[in-house]
Amino acid sequence: MRGLCVVVGLAVALAGCGSPRGVLAPVAETVPGASKVSMIVATTRQAANDPGTMFTGERGTMASFAEITVSIPPESARKVGEVQWPRRLPGNPATDFVTLQAEQLTQKEAIAWFSRSVKKTPKRRVLVFIHGFNNRFEDAVYRFAQIIHDSNMDVTPVLFTWPSRGSILAYGYDRESSNYSRNALENLLQWLARDPAVGEISVLAHSMGNWVTLEALRQMAIRNGHIPSKIRNVMLAAPDIDVDVFRSQMVDMGKPRPNFTLFVSQDDKALAVSRRVWGSVNRLGAVNPEADPYKQEFADYKFTVLDLTKLQGSDSLNHGKFAESPEVVQLIGQRLASGQTITDSRAGLGDHIIGMTAGAAATVGTAAGLVISAPVAILDANTRENYGNHMQSLGDNISDTTKSTGELLTKAPADALHQNR
Numbered sequence: 001m002r003g004l005c006v007v008v009g010l011a012v013a014l015a016g017c018g019s020p021r022g023v024l025a026p027v028a029e030t031v032p033g034a035s036k037v038s039m040i041v042a043t044t045r046q047a048a049n050d051p052g053t054m055f056t057g058e059r060g061t062m063a064s065f066a067e068i069t070v071s072i073p074p075e076s077a078r079k080v081g082e083v084q085w086p087r088r089l090p091g092n093p094a095t096d097f098v099t100l101q102a103e104q105l106t107q108k109e110a111i112a113w114f115s116r117s118v119k120k121t122p123k124r125r126v127l128v129f130i131h132g133f134n135n136r137f138e139d140a141v142y143r144f145a146q147i148i149h150d151s152n153m154d155v156t157p158v159l160f161t162w163p164s165r166g167s168i169l170a171y172g173y174d175r176e177s178s179n180y181s182r183n184a185l186e187n188l189l190q191w192l193a194r195d196p197a198v199g200e201i202s203v204l205a206h207s208m209g210n211w212v213t214l215e216a217l218r219q220m221a222i223r224n225g226h227i228p229s230k231i232r233n234v235m236l237a238a239p240d241i242d243v244d245v246f247r248s249q250m251v252d253m254g255k256p257r258p259n260f261t262l263f264v265s266q267d268d269k270a271l272a273v274s275r276r277v278w279g280s281v282n283r284l285g286a287v288n289p290e291a292d293p294y295k296q297e298f299a300d301y302k303f304t305v306l307d308l309t310k311l312q313g314s315d316s317l318n319h320g321k322f323a324e325s326p327e328v329v330q331l332i333g334q335r336l337a338s339g340q341t342i343t344d345s346r347a348g349l350g351d352h353i354i355g356m357t358a359g360a361a362a363t364v365g366t367a368a369g370l371v372i373s374a375p376v377a378i379l380d381a382n383t384r385e386n387y388g389n390h391m392q393s394l395g396d397n398i399s400d401t402t403k404s405t406g407e408l409l410t411k412a413p414a415d416a417l418h419q420n421r
Contacts, residue, residue, distance in 0.1 A: 020086065020087070020088060020089050021050075021052070021053060022050060022052025022053060022089060023052065023085070023086060023089065023091060023097075023098070023099065023138050023142075024051070024052050024053060024054050024068070024099045024102045024137075024138055024141065025051060025052035025089070025090070025099065025102075026099050026100055026101055026102055027071075027090045027091065027093060027098045027099065027100065029093070029100075030071040030093040030098070030100060031073075031074070031093045031094045032074075033074030033075075033076070034071050034072060034073055034074055034093050034094075035071070035072045035149055036069055036070070036071055036072070036100065037069070037070045037072065037144075037145040037148045037149055037157065038067070038068070038069040038070075038101075038117070038157070039067075039068055039069075039070075039141070039144060039145070039148070039157035039158065039159050040065065040066075040067055040110055040113055040114050040117070040156075040157070040158050040159070041065060041066040041067070041068060041141070041158075041159045041160075041161060042063055042064075042065055042110070042158065042159070042160050042161075042184070042188050043055055043060070043063065043064050043065075043066070043137070043159075043160070043161045043162070044059060044060055044063060044064075044161075044162050044163055044177075044180065044181040044184045045057065045058065045059070045060055045064070045137060045161060045162070045163045046058040046059060046060040046061075046163070047060065047064060047104065051102070052089075053137065053138070054066060054102060054104065054137055054138075055137040055161070056137070056163075057136065057137075057163055057164055057165035057166055057167075057170075058163055058165075059163045059177060059180055060163070063107075063184050063187070063188075064104065065104070065105045065106070065107060065109070065110035066102065066103060066104045066105055066110075067101065067102075067103050067105055067109075067110070067113050068099065068101065068102045068103075068141055069099070069100040069101040069102075070097060070098070070099055070100070070141065070142060070145035071093045071097070071098045071099070071100050072097055072145065072146070072149050073093060073094055073095050073096060073097070074094070077094060077095050078095075080150050081146075081150060081329065082146070083097055083142045083143060083146050084096050084097050085097065085142070086098065097142050097145065097146075114156065114158070115195075115197055117156045118156045118195075118197050118198060119197055121154060121155060121156045122154050123199045123200065124156075124197060124198055124199030124200070125154070125155045125156065125199055125200055125201075125202070126155060126156045126158055126192055126198055126199075126200070126201045126202070127148070127153060127155040127156070127157055127158065127201075127202050127203075127204060128158045128159075128160055128188070128189070128192070128201065128202070128203045128204070129144045129147065129157070129158070129159050129160070129204050129205075129206075130160050130161075130162070130185065130203070130204070130205040130206070130209035130210075130212060130213050131143065131144075131159075131161060131162075131164070131206055131207075131209050132205075132206040132207025132208045132209045132210075132238075132240075133164060133171065133174050133175075133207050133208040133240070134164060134166055134167065134168055134170070134174065135161070135164045135166060136164070136166035137161060139166065140159060140161045141159065141161075144157060144159050147204070147329055150329045150333075151329040151332050151333030152333045153332070153333040155202070158188075158192070160181075160184075160185055160188060162177055162178055162180070162181035162184075162185075162209075162212060163177040163180070163181070164177060174208060175208065175211075178208055178209070178211050178212040178215075179211075179212070179215070181212050182212050182215040182216045182219065183216075183219070185212055185213065185216040186216040186217075186219045186220055186223075189201070189203075189216060189217075189220060189228075189231065190220060190228075192230070193228035193230045193231060194228075198230060199230075200230055200231075200232045201230050201231045201232065201233075202231075202232060202233040202234075202235070203231065203233065203234045203235065203258075204235045204237065204332070205234075205235070205236055205237060205239070206237045206238060207237070207238050207239070207240055207285075208240055210236050210237070210238075210239035210240065210241055210284075210285075211239075211240070211241055213234070213236075214236075214239075214241065214246070214249050215249070217231075217234065217249075217253060217258075218249050218252045218253055221252060221253040221254055222252060225254075226254060226255075226256060227253060227256070227257060227258060229256070231258045232258055232259060233258060233259050233261065234258045234259070234260050234261070235260075235261045235263070235332065236260065236261070236262045236263065236284070236285075237263045237285075238263060238264075238265065238268060238271065238285040239262070239283070239284040239285045240271060240283050240284075240285060241283065241284045241285070242281050242282075242283070242284075243281065243282045243283070243284050243287065243294075244281060246284050247297075250301060257301075257302075259302075259304070260301065260302075260303045260304070261303070261304045261305075261306065262284070262285075262289075262298070262303050262304070262305045262306070263285070263306050263308060263328075264284075264285055264286060264287055264289055264305060264306070264307055264308070264309075265285065265286065265307070265308045265309050265311075266286055266287075266288055266307075266309045267309050268285060268286050271283045271285050271286040289305040289307055290307075306328075308328065311328075
């Protein structure tokens with residue numbers, strides 16, 4: 001606890017104002033040299049009353065849809081791999097990511113938008129992106145726009161965003177929200193696979209988004225007897241998944257399977273904490289792909305595995321290399337555009353990979369989340385928000401847990417204290 005207080009104290013001392021809320025409120029126009037990315041959004045989030053927020057982190061009772069166009073500043077004003085968040089509203093399209101259009105749609109309107117867009121896309125390719133833990137709605141929108149732009153992908157972008165409260169202490173809620181959303185993601189993928197206008201589908205999942213993705217694919221395989229052949233590529237970025245659970249999911253998927261690409265990073269500090277919290281079982285996104293049993297298993301699965309451990313990122317936690325690395329996002333875009341599967345045969349690709357995740361549950365999860373996020377809070381304005389509330393919550397949880405544990409031990413029979421030693 002003393003070490004935790006030191007880390008948190010440093011983070012709070014250096015904290016400033018976070019990025020403004022309401023960035024999805026459209027600006028009047030963009031500037032010469034800026035780029036535009038338009039996407040269709042399917043979400044299980046609850047609609048917000050504020051048009052600049054659009055959707056909250058709470059769970060909606062049914063799937064909702066939206067069309068969003070993001071303006072990305074000219075190349076001279078930005079660094080590839082980064083999202084340039086506005087410091088104040090309205091954002092400046094010359095230097096910031098800004099929203100040009102954001103409109104909620106009915107399902108019929110969303111289908112019509114998608115049909116128009118996919119018919120204009122070479123080979124009618126679709127990319128579905130599923131974000132990870134601790135993402136507000138605008139986080140997912142702007143990150144996906146950055147990935148599409150920086151990778152030069154010529155695809156129809158489809159964002160699937162599930163209810164995340166955008167808080168480091170909401171790991172349990174986020175985890176259950178991913179379970180809550182797996183049927184909706186399966187329905188989306190089933191519909192895309194059955195649409196005659198769609199040529200092929202690629203899926204890119206990050207962090208906890210891998211869980212909802214693999215569960216949706218598993219359900220599809222069980223329901224259909226196989227995964228539809230139109231789903232050609234599945235890219236798993238820093239999956240925070242128990243390796244034993246993953247093996248079970250692969251068995252349930254059966255064969256044939258899509259081309260799987262796994263991005264791993266052994267220096268992912270967040271995944272290292274997650275491993276300790278969840279019973280010291282390895283997390284899929286942090287294994288050594290050159291060590292058995294993983295080397296043989298990945299060969300049997302016919303997986304392409306890219307190890308990004310040696311890739312230097314700007315995040316001290318080695319948290320989001322796949323999206324922040326120009327080499328990685330451009331590799332993804334080039335391979336998908338040419339209809340090839342991603343391989344690690346090109347020089348240097350074996351030194352690249354990904355990162356992300358954090359967490360636990362109850363008091364342990366709260367403390368782990370604070371330890372993980374404290375360095376991020378120093379560097380990332382979004383993480384600084386509500387840090388005082390997080391600390392208060394941690395204190396309350398510790399107090400309640402200590403009291404409950406003391407009562408339990410006082411009342412427990414002596415033999416119960418010694419069983420299973």
